[in-house]
Structures are given as C-alpha cells and as structure tokens.
Amino acid sequence: MSAADLDLMEAHKRELGELAKKAGALVSGVADANAFTAAMEGQRPGELLPGCKTVFVLGGAQPRAGDWASPSYRHMETTSTSDRVTAMGNRIAQHIERRFGYYAVTIPPGVDRARRPFLNIALAAELAGCGSPSLAGPVLHPQFGFMYYTAVLTTLPLPVDAPLSTPACPAPECVSMWDELGTTPCMATCPIDDGGCLGGKLEGGRVKERRYDVARCTTRVQTSFIPGFQKALEAVFDEPEKEKRKMILYSSQFTRTLWSMSYSNVSQGQCFECMRVCPVGSTQRNLL
Amino acid sequence: MSNLAELVRAALAPDAETAIAMARADELRKLALTSGVDVVGIAPVERWDEFVPPGARPYDILPGAKSVVVVGVRGPSAGAWQSPDHRLIEMNGYDFANDRVIHLVADHIEQEYGYQAIQAPGLPVGGHQPAFSMMLAAVLAGLGTRSFAANIILNPQYGLLYYSACLTTLTLPVDPMLEQDVCPAPMCVQVYKAGGRTPCQAACPSDDGGCLHGTIGPDNRIESTYYDRERCVSRAMNFGINSFQKALEQIANEDDDERRRMMIHSDFFTRSASAIAFYKESVAQCFECMRVCPIGRAERKLK
Numbered sequence: 001m002s003a004a005d006l007d008l009m010e011a012h013k014r015e016l017g018e019l020a021k022k023a024g025a026l027v028s029g030v031a032d033a034n035a036f037t038a039a040m041e042g043q044r045p046g047e048l049l050p051g052c053k054t055v056f057v058l059g060g061a062q063p064r065a066g067d068w069a070s071p072s073y074r075h076m077e078t079t080s081t082s083d084r085v086t087a088m089g090n091r092i093a094q095h096i097e098r099r100f101g102y103y104a105v106t107i108p109p110g111v112d113r114a115r116r117p118f119l120n121i122a123l124a125a126e127l128a129g130c131g132s133p134s135l136a137g138p139v140l141h142p143q144f145g146f147m148y149y150t151a152v153l154t155t156l157p158l159p160v161d162a163p164l165s166t167p168a169c170p171a172p173e174c175v176s177m178w179d180e181l182g183t184t185p186c187m188a189t190c191p192i193d194d195g196g197c198l199g200g201k202l203e204g205g206r207v208k209e210r211r212y213d214v215a216r217c218t219t220r221v222q223t224s225f226i227p228g229f230q231k232a233l234e235a236v237f238d239e240p241e242k243e244k245r246k247m248i249l250y251s252s253q254f255t256r257t258l259w260s261m262s263y264s265n266v267s268q269g270q271c272f273e274c275m276r277v278c279p280v281g282s283t284q285r286n287l288l
Numbered sequence: 289m290s291n292l293a294e295l296v297r298a299a300l301a302p303d304a305e306t307a308i309a310m311a312r313a314d315e316l317r318k319l320a321l322t323s324g325v326d327v328v329g330i331a332p333v334e335r336w337d338e339f340v341p342p343g344a345r346p347y348d349i350l351p352g353a354k355s356v357v358v359v360g361v362r363g364p365s366a367g368a369w370q371s372p373d374h375r376l377i378e379m380n381g382y383d384f385a386n387d388r389v390i391h392l393v394a395d396h397i398e399q400e401y402g403y404q405a406i407q408a409p410g411l412p413v414g415g416h417q418p419a420f421s422m423m424l425a426a427v428l429a430g431l432g433t434r435s436f437a438a439n440i441i442l443n444p445q446y447g448l449l450y451y452s453a454c455l456t457t458l459t460l461p462v463d464p465m466l467e468q469d470v471c472p473a474p475m476c477v478q479v480y481k482a483g484g485r486t487p488c489q490a491a492c493p494s495d496d497g498g499c500l501h502g503t504i505g506p507d508n509r510i511e512s513t514y515y516d517r518e519r520c521v522s523r524a525m526n527f528g529i530n531s532f533q534k535a536l537e538q539i540a541n542e543d544d545d546e547r548r549r550m551m552i553h554s555d556f557f558t559r560s561a562s563a564i565a566f567y568k569e570s571v572a573q574c575f576e577c578m579r580v581c582p583i584g585r586a587e588r589k590l591k
Contacts (some may be wrong), residue, residue: 048376049367093365094324102591105367108379108563113555118376142424155591226561238545253296261565 006159010101013158016056019095023088025060029128033153045122048119049105049153056092056154057121057128061085062147065287068276077260077270083109089150102156109150124151126288129161134169135200135207136186136274137171137217142168145281170202171279178202185277192278198274220271224256232257306461310399313460316357316393323389325359326446328427329463330449332356333455339424340580349420350406350455357393358422358429360449361385366588369579378527378573390452401457410452422451430463435471436502437577438515439487442470447584469509473582477508488577499523500577524574527563535560 013030020028033045033052045052061084067076089106096104107119122139125131130149131139138146142164174184183191190196192211197220199211218227232254239245248254313330320328324373333346346353354521368380390407396425397405409419423441426432432441432449443449444466476486481504485493492498499520505511521530542548 042373048371048372050372093367097366097590103365103367103370105365105371105376106380108376110379112373112375113559115558118373118379155367218485226558226565229561230552230558233539234549235538237552239547261561263424 003267009157009159012156015099016092016095020056020058020088020092023058023091025058025088026086026147027059027130027141028060029057029125029130030158031055031057031124031127031151032160035160036123038069039123040116043116043119045119045153048107049103049155051103051155052153053155054158054160055119055124055128056096056152056158057124057130057149058088058092058152059125059130059141059144059147059149060088062144063272065285073272076272085148085150089152093152093154096152096154096156100156102154104154104156107151107153108116119151119153121149121151125149128168129164132164132167132169134186134278134280135174135184135210136169136198136278138275140168140278140280143281144277144284146275168280169176169216169278170205170207170262173279175202175205185279186274189273189277217271219257221269222258223270224253225270226261228253229257229261234264309459310461312458316396316460319396320357320359320393323392324385324584325361325362325389326449327431327443329358329360329426329431330460331358331425331429331465332462335428335465336424339428340421344419346408346445346455348384349408349586350404350457352404352457353455355456355460355462356408356425356429357390357451357454357459357460358425358431358451359386359389359393360426360431360443360446360451361389362446362587363448363450364575366590369588371573373589374573377575386450386452390454394454394456397454397456397458401458403408403456404482405454405456405458406534408453408455420453422453422511426451428465430465433466433470434510434513435488435583436476436486436500436510436513437471437501437581438517438520439513440578442583444470445584446587447581448578470583472504472508472510474508477504480504487580490578494519497501520574524572526573527559528573529564531556532560532564 017028031054033054034046036055036217037124041047045055063076070076086106086109093104093106096102107117107121107124112118122133125139126133131141131147134140139149140146145168169182174186177188178184181188184200184202187198187200190198192199192213197213197217200207201209222228232248236245236248236254239248294579317328336345342348346356348508364380368377371377387407388409394405394407397403404581408422408425410422412418423434423439426441426443426449427434431451432443434440435442440448441451472480472486476488479490480486483490486502486504489502492500494501494514494516499516501514503511525531535551539548539551539557542551
C-alpha cells in the first residue's frame, strides 16, 4: 500500500470521526473486520457484509448528568435508549456510501433469531478501542464511562485502532474498595450471592473473575419490555377467572408494558443501579 | 433601443408573485435535499381530482390546500442489499428520514412563509387503507411511475424509494409528471420477450406460488398487471402487526396450557412482538422483487 493510500485512509477516518462528533457521538474508533475471532459463527462482519474490511464504532447517547441526578428512577427508564446512537450510525453509513462509494451497513439494535444480536456490538467497541468490558457488564470508556454503542460494517479500508491497553474497569476507587471490603460498588449494589446479578474477583488491580446472572438481570432490567409483555400475557391466559383477567389486562404493570413496547425507543431498560454507583466517567455527571 | 430592451426584459421577467413562489420552491427543495432526502417533487392539488374520490383529496384533509410537496429517500443502504443475512435488510430498510424531513419542510412553510402546512397522513387509520396514498402523491409529483412489482413506484434514478408528503395552503410552482414510464426497463422488455416474464415476475410468479404477473404490450409499455396483495402480505410482513394478530389469535385459541406457554415464549412470537416494538426497523421482510429490479441498480453498485 502506497503512502498516498495510507494518507487517504487516514483522511477518510478523520472525516468520519468529525462527522460522528458532529452527529453527537462522544467517541469513535475502527476495528479490523478480521479481528472478530471470538464472535459466534454468523455474527462476524464478513458474514454479514461480504468483503467487509473494517467496523466503524460510535459511542454516545449516554444518559445526561441531569438524568442521573433525577430522584425519579422511572425518569431514566424513559430517556436512555440506543435509538439516538443508531441514528448516528445511519448517518455514517450513508456518508461512506454516498461520499466514498463503499458499501456500508449499520448494525440494528434489535435481536436476530432467538434473541441473539446481529453482531456483538460490545466486542466491536472493545476491538475499536472505544472502551473495555466491565465487571458490571457494559463496555466502559475510561473518560465517559457508560454509553451506548453502534457499529457500521463497511468495505472501506480504514486505519484500525487497538483495544485499550489499560481497561477502564476496575477504577482505582474500586480496587481500594476491593482491598478493604472484598467487593466493588457494582457488586455491592447487586450481589450475586444475595439475590443480585454481579460477582467476581480482583487481583493485582485487574478483574480476575466475573460472574453475571443474565437471567436474573433480565427480570430486573426488562420488567416492562417484550419479556414483561410475554410474561403478563401468559398470566392473562392462565387466569380462569374473568374478573381477575380483566384486572391483569388493565393493571398498571400491563399498561406500562404496552407503553414501553409501543414507545420502544423510550423504555428498553429499567435498571441502571450498577452503573449509577460506577465511578468510571462519574466526573462527567458532576455538573452544577 | 433602450425602450426595446426594457420591453423585452418586461416580457421575459416573471411577475413578482411568481418570482417569490419560484424562490420559495427552490428554497424548500434545497432544505429537503440537504436534510437527507434524495428527491423532491411538487404537485398541484387539482391533480388528485382525477384519481381520488371526494373526501380523500388534499384539500379535504387540509382545507384550502394548494400544493403538495413530496420527498423520497432510499431505504436500505447498498451494503444492506449485499448482506446474505436477509434479516439485516429487513431491519435497515427504514429510518423515517422522509418523515423527519417532511416535518422540516412543513415547519419552514409555516414559520418562514406564514402558510399552513401539515404532514400528509401515511398510516392506515381504518382497516389497512391509508388516509392518503404516498404512492399516488409520488406519481403526481413527477417522482416515479407504477411498476409490475407490487405496484411499487419506481424513481428513474433510484428505483425503490420511501415517500412522505406535505400538504400546504402555499401556492408553489409545480413539477410535471413523468412522461415516460420507468417500468418496464429496456432490459426487462428484452427478458420478457425472450421468456415471457420480467425479472420481478420471474422472482415471484403468481402462477407458481408468487404474487406477480403482467403483460407488456407491443409499445413496450405495461399492458396489464396482476398483484396478489394477500399473498404478498403473508411474505412481506411475516413479523409485524399482522403476524402478531395472527399469533395472538392462535394463542388465545390454544387450550393446552403448556403449548400456549410455548407459543407465547416462542422465537416467532418474540420476533412478532419485537417487530411491533421496533416498528420502524422491520416494516417489511421481503425485498425479492426489488432485488432483481434493474431500476436504480447502478446506485447500489459500490466498491
């Protein structure tokens, strides 16, 4: 590859990074399409877009400082979603196709067959150096902490980024807490051995072991989304008494479930407690 | 001499009102195109009179409406058309860019020019009938013509587009309707003459379990079309409101508790519920007649 080609690739990456920022992204990075060796079959970039060379990752649309400050926990449910970041991804894909003339496709936020995502976007974010996995689960950026990510697959060659050399999790505060109390803020707020979802061990200031009860987490995070709807529907049909069935259908729980489904972009997740206590990026939430 | 020049200038110069209307039309076009749509067309409301019964014309929806501004955007990205995972194109087909832009157009008309403007209603409000046909609006605004493929309106440059329209009391200079049919493309005429079917009809033949049939006349234009809408719906809308209703009926009719539970938590019902919740990401699930259509293919051919 000639120096001119490399310069052009750098220029393309710079242009896309600037566009991403203008569209509202906090971070962006590029992963090599061939680096997804840990992904499941059918979920690798080249299997979704033949000839895919790179994966452009954007992160942002995080809950705002004001959202975190609100004493109404219900508020957060209805404002923090993956919708905004997906719209940013679509802009990038459109730009790649119309300005550079290469194929591009945004990974949709929903699930493919059997509740599997199309592409492991957390892995894409990690490979693109946009963050690192955490004890709590979400990919965390060292400066901004928790945010939403999207990925754009493209045949456009771009200079790739490396994963972060120092993981964002555990934060120094969490290492101190572990040394003193044998737990971290996220594990303490949702302990797996006491009805919660998170467990693990730190060693030498790094995560040594991680335990995560995904099924239990789902029952808390998605109390009123599609899984909640299915559960309620099951209860309705199992109920032989007409009056009680009517009560279930008109209940606050079922009403909320329908609202969150029809306005899916405003209530996909209903628990943010492990992220609320996470110190990574917390300085971004300290405003006047 | 100078008198003659002035006379010529006066004869050529449009009157002030026309000049303002033309400048506004240009401004609206520029606004829409720079906001993300691919095409813009303007039609006078009178064009609907010939095709639509009283009660469903633009001025029935917005009293005093004079013009209809129609915008169109490409749906799936070229990359999505390339993907071997058909679910990816289903969920990347539509991002409401046309609706967003039509709101910008309507806002601009009301706030800058002081005329009323509304988004034309595109969704069904009674049964499956939309209150206002975006397909007809696109044709009347000169953006495309009907095709063999499920009557989809094809734009000469981009092929399949998604449309939104704005009804306004503002009088604007209008665009001519297309004089030449976009469908059938010359290539399709040749294929038809050789094999008796166009590419879309071959991809989904109504006499072999599909939805499409039609004939091309001696003038190389569409002579007749047949479109099995019911069959098409059962394929193009596997997941969405229709499949949700169907599945719910089956669930309600199932007496066996265990089987009912299985149906509620099945992959099919989950995807149906998901298609409703993520409505904008999975409106349609079959693009096969459009996949083989040569119109607009050049726009989808990238590196």
